Amino acid sequence: MTPPVAAGSGERDLAAVARMFADPGRARILAALADGRSLAASVLAAEAGVSPSSASEHLAQLCDAGLLTVERSGRHRYHRLADRQVAVAIEALLAIAPQRPVRSLREHQRAAALRTARTCYDHLAGRLGVAVTAALVERGALEPVDGVPDTRRRPHDPISAPLPTHPYRLGPDAAAVLNGLGVDLAALRDAPSRRPLLRFCLDWSEQRHHLGGRLGAALLSAATERGWVLPTRRRRVVELTAEGSRALGVEI
Template sequence: MTQAPTPQTRGECDVAAIARLFGDPARARILMALADGRSLPASVLAAEAGVSPSATSGHLAQLREAELVVVERSGRHRYHRLARSEVGEALEALAALAPAQPIRSLREHTRAAALRNARTCYDHLAGRAGVEVTAALVARRALETVDGVPDTRRRDGDALSAQLPAHPYRLGPEAEPVLGALGVDLDRLRAQKSRRPLLRFCLDWSEQRHHLGGRLGAAMLTAFVDRGWVTRTRRRRVLDLTDRGARALHDELGIGSAGA
C-alpha cells in the first residue's frame, strides 16, 4: 500500500528574492508603469524603463516567472499587467520608504505635484484627493473608526507600508446613502463573490494618512471615472479632478469649495 505524499513544509518567505526583482531600476520602472492597473505592450514598457526591447523582454520574463506580471493576448498583440492588486500595493509601500528623486525640470515638478494631488494606487484613488474623500466618508459616517481615533491620521503603530494588515474602520450607519450618492451600489458590491476584501485601507505615502482601497475603493474610483468626476491622463498614474468632479465632491462630501 503506497503512502500518501507528505505535504511539503513551507519555510520563511524569501523576501530577498522579491526585493531583487523590485531593486533593479529598469524593472522598478516597468512595475511602476503598470501600477495603475493598466495593461501595456512591451514597446511602451521599454520606453518607460529606458532600456532596449530585448532587455525589456528579459525583465518581463523574470517578472512573469515570479508571478508579479501576467500577459494578456489580444489578437497578435501581447499586453502586460500586474498579476494582482497586492503587487500594486507593495509598490505603494516601497514608495513610502523610498527617497524622493531630485526634480531637475519644471515638467518633473509639475508631474510630482500632480501625483501628490490625485493618483491611482493600483485601482483606487490615492494622494490628497484619496485621503480627503476617505476622511469625508468618516465625517459623514459612511465609515466609522473602531479604535477610538476620530479621523484618518496615521496611527502610532502604523508601519510605513501601503496596505494596513488590520484596519481600524468599518462601514458606518450612513454607508448606503452616502456611497449611493457617489455612484456606488453597496448591496451589489456586497453580493459579489470575491476573495478580495470589501474594505481595505492604505497608508498614503505622500499624505501619511489613510485612504480607502479594497473592492469598495475600486468601485468608487470606477464610479468617479464613469461620472466624469476624474479623468485618467497620459501621465503615469496621474488623475485629473474635473470641474464637475470638484463640484460633486463639494456637494456630496463637503470637500473643497463649490467653485474649485
C-alpha cells in the same frame, strides 16, 4: 534521525524579489504597471527608457519571478501586475525610497501631481484619496471604531500597506451617501468576491488613511464614469474636475 523538510516550508526568499526591483529598468516597468493597467512590451520599453530587447528580457524575468502575468489578445501580448499585493509592495517601497534629484520643471510637476491625486492599483490615493476617505467619514458613510474621529495615522500603522486591523466600518448613512455617488452598496456587498469590501491603507505621501478594497475600487470606477475624476497623460496621475469636487465634497 532528522525529519524530512516539507517542500515550501523554508523561509521566504526576499533577496530573489528584491533583485527584481534593483535594476532601474525593471523598477520603472513595475511602476508603470502599478495602476493596474495591462501594457504591451513596446509601451513598457518607452516607459522604462530601454530598448525593446532589454524590455523583453526584463519582462521575462519579472514573469518568472511571479511579479507579472501576461494577457493575450489576438496576436498581441499585454503585461500586468500579477495581483494587488505587488502594487502594495511598490507603494511601500516608494515610501522608503530616496527621492531622485529633480532635474527639470517637468519632473517637479509630475512629482507634485502624484502627491496630489493618483491611483493605487484600482483606487484613489494621494491627497485626493485621503480627502475622499475623510469626506466619507464626515458624511456618515464610514465611522471609526477605535475612537479616533478622523483619518490620521494610528500608532503602529504600517506605511503604505493594507492596515492589519480596520479602524472603520460602514456608517449609518453609508447606503444613502454611496448611492448618491453612484455606488450600489447592496449589490456590491452581495457580489461574490474573496476581496474584502473595506480595506484601508496608510497613504505613503500623506501619512493618512485612504480607502481601498472593493468599495474603493467601485468608488473610483463610478467617479471616472461620471467624469468627476479624469485620467491624464501622466502615468497614474488623475485630475479632479470641478463637478467632481462638488459631488465628492472635497477640495485638493
